[in-house]
Amino acid sequence: xxxxxxxxxxxxxVQNDFxxxxxxxxxxxxxxxATLSRVAxxxxxxxxxxFATQDWHPAGHASFKAQRGPWPEHCVQGxxxxxxxxxxxxxxxxxxxxxxxxxxxxxxxxxxxxxxxKRLRTAGVTRxxxxxxxxxxxxxxxxxxxxxxxxxxxxLLDAVGAVDVEPGDGQRALHLMAGSGAGLVEASxxxxxxxx
Numbered sequence: 001x002x003x004x005x006x007x008x009x010x011x012x013x014v015q016n017d018f019x020x021x022x023x024x025x026x027x028x029x030x031x032x033x034a035t036l037s038r039v040a041x042x043x044x045x046x047x048x049x050x051f052a053t054q055d056w057h058p059a060g061h062a063s064f065k066a067q068r069g070p071w072p073e074h075c076v077q078g079x080x081x082x083x084x085x086x087x088x089x090x091x092x093x094x095x096x097x098x099x100x101x102x103x104x105x106x107x108x109x110x111x112x113x114x115x116x117x118k119r120l121r122t123a124g125v126t127r128x129x130x131x132x133x134x135x136x137x138x139x140x141x142x143x144x145x146x147x148x149x150x151x152x153x154x155x156l157l158d159a160v161g162a163v164d165v166e167p168g169d170g171q172r173a174l175h176l177m178a179g180s181g182a183g184l185v186e187a188s189x190x191x192x193x194x195x196x
Contacts, residue, residue, distance in 0.1 A: 001190055007048040008125035010146070011036050012110055012132030012139050013055050014088045017081035019133070023074040026133050028161035033087035035159040036131050039187045044091035049123050052090055053110035053132070053142070056082060056098035063106045075100070095119060109141035117149055127152040131159030131187065136169040140177060147181045156187040 014036060016022050019029030026032070040050045055075035063069035075082040084090070099114040100107040107113040120128065128151045130143050139160050146153040155177050162170025178184055 001185065001193060003043055003046040003048050003190065005047040006124055006126045007043065007046075008120055008123065008128045009036075009040055009043045009048060009050045010110060010116075010128050010130045010132075010142060011040065011050065011052040011088070011090075012130060012142050013053055013075075013134075014085050014132050015055060015075055015081065016083055016085055017055075017074040019085045019087075022081055023072045024134075024163065026161040026163055029085065029133055030087050032131065032133060032159055032161045033085045035156075035187055037087065037089040038191060039129075039131065039156065039159060040089070040091055040094065042191055043129075044093070049125060050091050050094040051097055051110075051116065051119065052084065052088075052094055053097045053099055053114070053116070053138070054082065054084070055100045055107075055138075057100045058103045060103060061100065062104050063100075069106075077101070108138045109145045110138070111142065111145040111149065120151065125151070127154070129154045129156055129185070129187075129190075130182075131156035133161050134170075135160040135162035136165070136173040137163060140173040143177045143182050144180045152183075153181070154183040154185045156190075157184050159187045
């Protein structure tokens, strides 16, 4: 599956609060960050663009438990928890897409409360590859929205990690993504192909 200028890599929410030690840490978050760093470099080397979504909540966001939302406070604007994990290395021309800044609106998907779709269209991207955190929430919703917006969409199976609030949530999310029309591929296979 050769990568080219009409492809885009969407890295979803690889932030400190979603990695081990964070407010909503995914156990494999650091490994996901490292894998996506290699994938991002590969995409950049083949003329494809890299987009990194960043949860960017104001204090008192509706999704926080203190506001009767489902989650502990996380990814508050300007805090260390909202920063990208240090194991994630982005190309110099990567585009950061912030989401979730509306205090009253949750934004699991990278396409909600952001200009991601416009950026992809402007760049001429027709096929997207998506990895990041967490499989069962923000990755799932971003993938489904990418398909619904008409992009040929692939999930990077070895570059996602689940919260698994209920055991098996991550696997169920992968089934939902496949059912929505997304392809499931291994990042390692894309990287290996580039070394031929």
